[in-house]
Amino acid sequence: MSTRSSKIQFKPPESEISRGVATECCCCVCTPIIMALGTCCCLVVLIFIILAIIAGVNIHACNKLSQKVDINSVIPTNFTYDPNIFSSLEFNSLNSIMTKSGKIYVQQSNSTSDTNVTVSVRIAATKENEAFVKGEDVETIKRITVERSNTFKGAFAWVGYLSLPPRCILAQVEVILPQTIPATTSIETDVNDIVIYSNSVPYSSKIKLTTINGEIDIRNLTVDSLNLNTNNGDINASISGITNELITATDNGKIQLNVTVGPSATNPKIETTNKNGIIKLNFNSSFLGGYNIKTDNGKITINNATIENVNENKKKEGKVGDGNGSLVVDTKNGDIDVNF
Numbered sequence: 001m002s003t004r005s006s007k008i009q010f011k012p013p014e015s016e017i018s019r020g021v022a023t024e025c026c027c028c029v030c031t032p033i034i035m036a037l038g039t040c041c042c043l044v045v046l047i048f049i050i051l052a053i054i055a056g057v058n059i060h061a062c063n064k065l066s067q068k069v070d071i072n073s074v075i076p077t078n079f080t081y082d083p084n085i086f087s088s089l090e091f092n093s094l095n096s097i098m099t100k101s102g103k104i105y106v107q108q109s110n111s112t113s114d115t116n117v118t119v120s121v122r123i124a125a126t127k128e129n130e131a132f133v134k135g136e137d138v139e140t141i142k143r144i145t146v147e148r149s150n151t152f153k154g155a156f157a158w159v160g161y162l163s164l165p166p167r168c169i170l171a172q173v174e175v176i177l178p179q180t181i182p183a184t185t186s187i188e189t190d191v192n193d194i195v196i197y198s199n200s201v202p203y204s205s206k207i208k209l210t211t212i213n214g215e216i217d218i219r220n221l222t223v224d225s226l227n228l229n230t231n232n233g234d235i236n237a238s239i240s241g242i243t244n245e246l247i248t249a250t251d252n253g254k255i256q257l258n259v260t261v262g263p264s265a266t267n268p269k270i271e272t273t274n275k276n277g278i279i280k281l282n283f284n285s286s287f288l289g290g291y292n293i294k295t296d297n298g299k300i301t302i303n304n305a306t307i308e309n310v311n312e313n314k315k316k317e318g319k320v321g322d323g324n325g326s327l328v329v330d331t332k333n334g335d336i337d338v339n340f
């Protein structure tokens with residue numbers, strides 16, 4: 001009965017049918033203003049198609065740039081700073097770059113005498129001499145920005161997607177951290193991937209890595225606490241030792257974590273959240289404590305739990321061995337796979 005009445009509700013009123021001629025012929029919705037101007041809305045559709053083609057040409061040219069230029073042979077712009085003064089590094093490039101543009105590689109210095117952070121930025125542009133690297137100090141943030149000299153900026157940066165001939169910039173950033181870093185050390189970026197390599201001297205700090213449109217790739221890091229956050233991108237991490245807290249979140253992407261909880265961990269807290277995507281967690285028998293795992297649309301597979309208090313398709317709770325650890329895993333759309 002209710003479906004019937006709702007069908008009736010969706011029937012358009014007479015008045016709309018009578019002035020719907022333009023709508024039907026163009027297969028799109030016209031705004032009253034366009035109608036008033038007497039312009040067919042097909043023009044709007046055509047403009048969108050043209051803009052999409054230009055954007056496509058631009059993105060293609062940007063992708064070609066990375067094949068054409070050997071970014072490693074570019075002379076870098078270097079920055080050196082004391083992390084006790086600037087605990088955050090921000091690298092932004094969306095403001096004037098057209099497309100997802102590069103990676104930030106983070107390594108640990110092999111020298112015990114290094115106390116500063118070194119950042120080297122290499123850029124390549126489709127049109128030479130129009131891109132530059134700028135550094136500024138904003139309170140405790142060392143902000144490095146890649147900019148294009150002759151373009152729209154800020155709120156109009158997206159216009160860059162539509163410029164012909166294409167103008168794009170490719171960036172590669174290398175960050176060398178000293179062996180001792182502040183209690184909380186952050187690296188933030190807008191459209192770049194972050195890759196962090198293994199460290200020979202474990203960090204007794206919290207490292208926070210944040211990107212908006214980028215992937216995060218951790219290759220065997222040993223650290224007290226780690227926060228990984230991206231809006232659109234995969235998180236692929238191998239963590240050789242975590243002592244306190246591991247928080248991982250993406251809105252759109254896959255999360256794959258191989259985690260070894262450090263032997264000195266007393267109250268390890270692990271939280272993994274995804275909105276759209278799978279979560280795979282592998283503890284290699286190092287996690288001891290309670291778990292709380294939930295998916296809205298997907299299925300959960302767990303291996304090697306000792307006590308299962310709740311064992312449903314979309315929700316599992318229980319314990320692994322005897323320990324204080326706490327594991328929370330949550331996704332909306334995706335399967336979850338946990339090996340304790």
Ligand SMILES: *[C@@H]1O[C@H](CO)[C@@H](O)[C@H](O)[C@H]1NC(C)=O
Nearest residue numbers: 076077078079118119120174
């Ligand atoms: C900039 O840093 C790179 C290493 O990241 C180094 O090889 C190069 O010598 C540095 N250049 C200058 C001018 O300091």
Ligand SMILES: *[C@@H]1O[C@H](CO)[C@@H](O)[C@H](O)[C@H]1NC(C)=O
Nearest residue numbers: 080081082113114115116117
């Ligand atoms: C660290 O960087 C600061 C600022 O650039 C500089 O003044 C200082 O000399 C550097 N310290 C060392 C040990 O290189």
Ligand SMILES: *[C@@H]1O[C@H](CO)[C@@H](O)[C@H](O)[C@H]1NC(C)=O
Nearest residue numbers: 107108109110111176177200
């Ligand atoms: C430190 O040494 C390792 C092993 O030799 C090397 O792979 C790594 O690149 C070095 N790190 C830096 C920052 O030079």
Ligand SMILES: *[C@@H]1O[C@H](CO)[C@@H](O)[C@H](O)[C@H]1NC(C)=O
Nearest residue numbers: 198218219220221238239240
């Ligand atoms: C991390 O360490 C494990 C075990 O030592 C090793 O098998 C793996 O290849 C390493 N992964 C990376 C990305 O270095």
Ligand SMILES: *[C@@H]1O[C@H](CO)[C@@H](O)[C@H](O)[C@H]1NC(C)=O
Nearest residue numbers: 217219234236237238254256
């Ligand atoms: C994740 O990392 C592993 C090990 O480094 C690698 O083999 C794998 O291809 C990566 N997956 C993605 C999706 O990047």
Ligand SMILES: *[C@@H]1O[C@H](CO)[C@@H](O)[C@H](O)[C@H]1NC(C)=O
Nearest residue numbers: 236237238239256257258282
């Ligand atoms: C995790 O370990 C599995 C099996 O050892 C491996 O296939 C996968 O690439 C690893 N993933 C990461 C992110 O290191």
Ligand SMILES: *[C@@H]1O[C@H](CO)[C@@H](O)[C@H](O)[C@H]1NC(C)=O
Nearest residue numbers: 265266267288322323324325
């Ligand atoms: C659990 O936490 C308590 C209090 O923080 C600590 O004394 C105990 O050693 C922890 N147990 C384990 C197995 O780490």
Ligand SMILES: *[C@@H]1O[C@H](CO)[C@@H](O)[C@H](O)[C@H]1NC(C)=O
Nearest residue numbers: 239240258259260283284285
């Ligand atoms: C798993 O744990 C064993 C023993 O603790 C260790 O030897 C091995 O390297 C670990 N594997 C990974 C992929 O971390």
Ligand SMILES: *[C@@H]1O[C@H](CO)[C@@H](O)[C@H](O)[C@H]1NC(C)=O
Nearest residue numbers: 283284285303304338339340
């Ligand atoms: C279960 O734990 C044992 C050791 O406790 C390990 O050998 C085995 O690989 C684990 N199984 C899975 C599926 O992780």
